[in-house]
Amino acid sequence: MCNIASKFELLVLIVASLTSVPFAQTDSSAYFRFTLIDDTEIIAKVDSLTPDAFKIITASGMNLVIKKSQVKLIEELDSDLSRQKIFQTDPNDYRLFLSPTARSLPAGNVQFVVYEIFFPVVSVGITDYLMLSGGMSLIPGAEIDEQVRYLSAKVTPLKISNFQFSFNSTYFSSWDNNDFTTAFATATFFSGKFAFTTGLGFGYSQKDIFKSPVIILGAEIRMTDNSKIITENWLWDDEDLSIFSFGVRFFNQKIAGDLGFLFPRYNSNSSGFIPWLGFSYTF
Numbered sequence: 001m002c003n004i005a006s007k008f009e010l011l012v013l014i015v016a017s018l019t020s021v022p023f024a025q026t027d028s029s030a031y032f033r034f035t036l037i038d039d040t041e042i043i044a045k046v047d048s049l050t051p052d053a054f055k056i057i058t059a060s061g062m063n064l065v066i067k068k069s070q071v072k073l074i075e076e077l078d079s080d081l082s083r084q085k086i087f088q089t090d091p092n093d094y095r096l097f098l099s100p101t102a103r104s105l106p107a108g109n110v111q112f113v114v115y116e117i118f119f120p121v122v123s124v125g126i127t128d129y130l131m132l133s134g135g136m137s138l139i140p141g142a143e144i145d146e147q148v149r150y151l152s153a154k155v156t157p158l159k160i161s162n163f164q165f166s167f168n169s170t171y172f173s174s175w176d177n178n179d180f181t182t183a184f185a186t187a188t189f190f191s192g193k194f195a196f197t198t199g200l201g202f203g204y205s206q207k208d209i210f211k212s213p214v215i216i217l218g219a220e221i222r223m224t225d226n227s228k229i230i231t232e233n234w235l236w237d238d239e240d241l242s243i244f245s246f247g248v249r250f251f252n253q254k255i256a257g258d259l260g261f262l263f264p265r266y267n268s269n270s271s272g273f274i275p276w277l278g279f280s281y282t283f
Contacts, residue, residue, distance in 0.1 A: 099197075104130070114278065155168075
């Protein structure tokens with residue numbers, strides 16, 4: 001019980017330090033994975049805490065000091081590292097297949113994404129809490145003024161331990177001036193090889209707000225060090241329309257590729273499936 005209480009106390013103190021809550025110094029035999037804002041990962045024990053830094057000891061015995069402002073995520077690991085699987089970071093974990101998670105691109109990072117071959121997007125991390133994206137469709141045979149243009153912003157005001165919360169909005173402009181905007185509130189919980197995302201969104205066009213909100217339910221399950229299963233599901237309230245999806249993502253440190261299938265349903269009837277392809281490169 002004392003060991004469990006010690007670990008719990010240390011985890012609370014670390015979370016408190018990241019949210020500027022007063023804390024005291026302590027130690028523990030527990031190992032933690034520190035993910036920095038540039039996605040560097042360090043496995044270490046916490047030797048002591050200061051108001052603005054962690055003094056840690058790595059598994060190899062190296063002593064380091066990390067400023068808390070450089071840490072974006074802390075996860076407690078098994079004290080026996082031989083039983084703990086350490087996974088490669090997904091460079092495109094800011095999105096499921098199409099809809100966003102609550103995670104945000106770190107400040108200064110740039111990402112290029114292509115959906116379904118003809119829909120490219122460029123995203124930039126303005127700060128650790130603000131991400132901007134934009135692009136234009138490249139549909140063959142269509143003139144430039146006939147392509148769809150889109151611009152989005154994501155603000156992530158809440159980042160605590162394994163939970164993040166964000167607001168997202170995307171503006172679409174089409175050739176017939178039938179502009180369309182979506183707005184979402186999204187929450188993501190992640191721990192080890194599992195992550196769960198839920199969101200609530202509304203759409204509006206030409207000053208008319210759609211009466212039926214959409215609920216997004218998504219999950220990520222790690223299969224191997226460089227792959228995961230993803231499911232992303234859209235459910236409309238008061239509408240007989242839903243879209244379910246299932247697929248896999250393969251990735252290394254900078255590149256990620258998605259292969260999946262979308263299953264639209266209307267009035268409880270299946271409408272077949274739509275193949276889904278996605279690619280991303282993070283600079």
